[in-house]
Amino acid sequence: MKATDAMRSTRAELLRLRRWPAVWVTLGAWTALALMFGYVFGYLAYKTGDNSFSNEGQTMYSVLHDLMPVSVPDVLLQGMPMFGGALMMVLGAIVAGSGYGWGTWKTVFTQGPSRAATLAGSLAATTVFVVGTVLFTLVLYLGVSLTIAVTESQDVVWPSAGSLAESTLAGVLVLEMWALAGFALGTLARGPALSVGLGLVWALVVENLLRGVGNLLGAVEALTHVLPGTAAGSLVGSIIGVDAGGGTPGVVDTISGTQAAWTVLAYVVALPLLSLALVRRRDVAS
Amino acid sequence: MTELMVQTEGLTKRYGRGDHSRLAVDGVSMTVRRGEVYGFLGPNGAGKTTTLRMMLGLVRPTAGSVSVLGRPAGRPDVTARVGALVEGPGFYPYLSGRDNLLVMARYRGLGEAAVADALERVDLASRGADRFKSYSLGMKQRLGVASALMGDPELIVLDEPTNGLDPAGMADMRALIVALARAGQTVLLSSHLLAEVQEICDRVGVIADGRLLRESTVADLRGHASLRLRAEPLDRALAVASRVAGDDAVRLEQDRLALDLPAAAAPELVRQLVADQVDVLELAVVERTLEEVFFEMTNHPIPETEEAVR
Numbered sequence: 256m257k258a259t260d261a262m263r264s265t266r267a268e269l270l271r272l273r274r275w276p277a278v279w280v281t282l283g284a285w286t287a288l289a290l291m292f293g294y295v296f297g298y299l300a301y302k303t304g305d306n307s308f309s310n311e312g313q314t315m316y317s318v319l320h321d322l323m324p325v326s327v328p329d330v331l332l333q334g335m336p337m338f339g340g341a342l343m344m345v346l347g348a349i350v351a352g353s354g355y356g357w358g359t360w361k362t363v364f365t366q367g368p369s370r371a372a373t374l375a376g377s378l379a380a381t382t383v384f385v386v387g388t389v390l391f392t393l394v395l396y397l398g399v400s401l402t403i404a405v406t407e408s409q410d411v412v413w414p415s416a417g418s419l420a421e422s423t424l425a426g427v428l429v430l431e432m433w434a435l436a437g438f439a440l441g442t443l444a445r446g447p448a449l450s451v452g453l454g455l456v457w458a459l460v461v462e463n464l465l466r467g468v469g470n471l472l473g474a475v476e477a478l479t480h481v482l483p484g485t486a487a488g489s490l491v492g493s494i495i496g497v498d499a500g501g502g503t504p505g506v507v508d509t510i511s512g513t514q515a516a517w518t519v520l521a522y523v524v525a526l527p528l529l530s531l532a533l534v535r536r537r538d539v540a541s
Numbered sequence: 542m543t544e545l546m547v548q549t550e551g552l553t554k555r556y557g558r559g560d561h562s563r564l565a566v567d568g569v570s571m572t573v574r575r576g577e578v579y580g581f582l583g584p585n586g587a588g589k590t591t592t593l594r595m596m597l598g599l600v601r602p603t604a605g606s607v608s609v610l611g612r613p614a615g616r617p618d619v620t621a622r623v624g625a626l627v628e629g630p631g632f633y634p635y636l637s638g639r640d641n642l643l644v645m646a647r648y649r650g651l652g653e654a655a656v657a658d659a660l661e662r663v664d665l666a667s668r669g670a671d672r673f674k675s676y677s678l679g680m681k682q683r684l685g686v687a688s689a690l691m692g693d694p695e696l697i698v699l700d701e702p703t704n705g706l707d708p709a710g711m712a713d714m715r716a717l718i719v720a721l722a723r724a725g726q727t728v729l730l731s732s733h734l735l736a737e738v739q740e741i742c743d744r745v746g747v748i749a750d751g752r753l754l755r756e757s758t759v760a761d762l763r764g765h766a767s768l769r770l771r772a773e774p775l776d777r778a779l780a781v782a783s784r785v786a787g788d789d790a791v792r793l794e795q796d797r798l799a800l801d802l803p804a805a806a807a808p809e810l811v812r813q814l815v816a817d818q819v820d821v822l823e824l825a826v827v828e829r830t831l832e833e834v835f836f837e838m839t840n841h842p843i844p845e846t847e848e849a850v851r
Binding site: 257259260263264266267270271274275276277357358359360361362363364365366367368369372373538539540 | 594597598599600601617620621623625627628629630631632633634635636640643644645647648649650688
């Protein structure tokens with residue numbers, strides 16, 4: 256694999272992803288959901304004093320505290336294990352899977368760059384979007400929380416650079432892992448529909464069920480400790496803490512933060528290798 | 542500079558294993574030479590596309606070998622010098638035609654000028670800004686050809702390029718291929734339309750049921766021309782014809798005589814007939830079409846096809 260070929264492939268993929276409405280719909284859905292669960296519901300609850308689901312058992316002070324700039328590192332991460340991961344999985348699955356039905360991988364594989372270089376380019380372009388999404392969300396949150404602080408005449412206390420960096424890095428890791436999982440599924444299924452469907456059922460349903468069963472069966476519990484959802488949830492949980500009453504869906508403390516970080520990292524390395532093995536070996540017959 | 546652009550030796554592809562396996566391509570040995578338009582001819586499902594896919598490195602052969610530009614097929618340095626449209630154009634439906642080419646140009650390391658030039662050559666410049674999914678089948682096909690032309694590759698592989706084109710589009714496509722050949726590019730063209738290949742190809746390979754039945758020039762494949770004669774009285778005409786062409790070279794076909802003679806022999810034949818008081822009613826030079834040859838070949842497969850190939 257030549258570096259220039261991987262670079263060309265990355266530029267080509269960035270162009271076609273940038274102009275793909277489906278990518279912006281997916282990222283737009285993340286932004287809208289993140290904004291709603293991160294700030295809109297909390298702020299409405301604070302203003303109206305309702306006991307809605309998102310502020311159950313919390314004092315008004317703590318609700319407002321969550322909306323302040325100092326809480327941005329926590330808010331940034333709280334939606335990522337669950338719907339953030341699910342949406343990134345959709346992104347990865349459509350990036351990898353759609354090309355088989357359209358016959359575009361066939362066209363791309365006859366352009367010059369090797370399949371390895373092509374895949375590297377596609378993964379790099381996807382990663383650019385994932386990192387971009389996390390950074391955009393961070394900036395958006397800082398802006399929104401600052402606006403709320405000023406509006407509510409609160410003292411503006413910024414989070415430490417260390418905690419911002421930690422949250423950003425963890426966020427990138429978690430979202431990247433799910434995007435790569437979607438990419439591998441899309442490659443495996445050679446289409447977006449089946450891979451998105453199976454991936455979502457896995458991430459949103461099966462892992463939660465397994466964690467439930469794991470409380471009763473030791474063997475299942477050992478299995479859940481190495482699953483991606485558990486790892487992502489535990490990584491986030493170790494940073495933002497897990498509420499006693501269940502708290503944010505998907506955020507758990509099943510394994511330690513260190514173990515969780517290494518597990519997520521292992522997936523981030525292994526999933527592209529799986530995609531690469533599939534893409535290099537296969538006949539492209541459609 | 543290699544003179545053989547493509548060379549396959551015993552190229553074979555078997556899909557599946559065991560009892561349910563299917564031999565899609567069976568021991569195909571063919572060569573495409575520099576600067577020629579090579580017609581790869583065969584009915585649908587004969588193995589044309591699978592053979593082309595192996596040449597492009599998309600499909601791995603079960604047995605045999607294929608080299609392109611003197612190197613093993615599918616290597617990046619080979620693919621970069623080959624332009625291809627295989628089994629229908631595969632493009633991003635949400636991108637415009639121009640953006641689709643721009644993406645492929647980036648993969649190839651080409652600039653925007655190559656894109657504009659390619660669109661111009663297939664007459665799509667005015668529709669370049671429209672989305673691919675809004676294109677007609679013919680326009681999609683032309684965009685596929687444009688993508689194959691980008692960067693002036695040494696070898697252009699076109700799989701059924703006239704699929705979905707109307708008669709005018711087909712004529713344009715033929716003109717384009719002829720222009721490419723004149724400019725020195727080698728074109729490997731597959732088709733199930735014999736008339737198309739007959740007009741523009743230098744050499745053809747005929748494939749059916751995965752086996753290459755013959756490979757030769759179009760002229761050789763069609764064989765020599767013959768003469769058809771209608772004259773009265775028939776018995777005297779037959780006698781004269783036998784004298785001129787030889788007994789074995791004359792056959793009676795209903796009320797006509799078929800003579801295995803080249804067109805150049807026609808004046809002498811007529812002179813002899815007239816000298817013998819025979820009335821010549823009609824004399825025609827008849828050439829077999831590739832279609833006739835083709836059906837002869839595919840309907841009655843010659844047992845020693847291996848010999849015919851070599």
